[in-house]
Amino acid sequence: MTTSRTALLHADTLAAYLKDRLPHRRTDALLRLAEVLLGILQAESALHRKIALHLPRSASLESKTRVMARVFHDLQLTSQDVLDVLLPLLPDGKLTLVMDRTTWHYGQTPLNILVLGVALGGVVLPLIWKVLPHQGNSSGAARILLVAQLLKVLPAKRWAVLIADREFVGKQWCVWLRWKGIKRCFRIKENTRIDDLLARDQFQDLQPGEVRSVFENAWVYGTWMCVVVTLSPAGDRVIVASDLSVLDTLFTYKKTTTVNRD
Secondary structure, three states: OOHHHHHHHHHHHHHHHHHHHOOOOOHHHHHHHHHHHHHHHHHOOOOHHHHHOOOOOOOOHHHHHHHHHHHHHHHOOOHHHHHHHHHHHOOOOOEEEEEEEEEEEEOOEEEEEEEEEEEEOOEEEEEEEEEEOOOOOOOHHHHHHHHHHHHOOOOHHHEEEEEEOOOOOOHHHHHHHHHOOOOEEEEOOOOOEEOOEEHHHOOOOOOOOOEEEOOOOEEEOOEEEEEEEEEOOOOOEEEEEEOOOHHHHHHHHOHHHHOEOO
């Protein structure tokens, strides 16, 4: 069996699944989408011309590239469509969620995107996102709205923990997550108040590779959290606040430095 025929069989299988999850979409459009999705996996790229090289069609590269452009333009997939396709494929049990922010370009226009995804092995699979109407950090309200949208289809009991970096902090946001029953694991800034002291003023004699923690839970961003501090071999202080134990806090946060979010 030729590579092209094998690719078409895989595309047919994927298209059948997409039709089952998105019955309101045209079958021929979903088949083209399946071919493109498999092409993305093979190309390991989001560039149309690179993906087009892997489309199982006997056509010119220019023709395949035009197909690429039409697929996403014609389908107009919504974030709900993406969730309908991905959620049944997630493993059973509790999931580790990760919040991040990334910049993509639509032509020459930069898009500042707030993303919420699930950690699976060495990657984070985006589940839901919001294009922010501005550059720079997101607001607590924007984060709350994004998490609330995902909670409608993925209840808090399925969330093992939510991991986020230093820009995703704030009292309103942290208190709301606690109220929703979502465990947090956030790196915090040096100017964060831990009880009555600034984080930068604590554990100043820390040695590279050493790990310390506040003896009891500390008051951080309006809630009680476990605070763990370590010093990287490069001399960077990493301060993490979470609802987990000391060992689980560092192990969990380390996932954000080892996964590929692209």
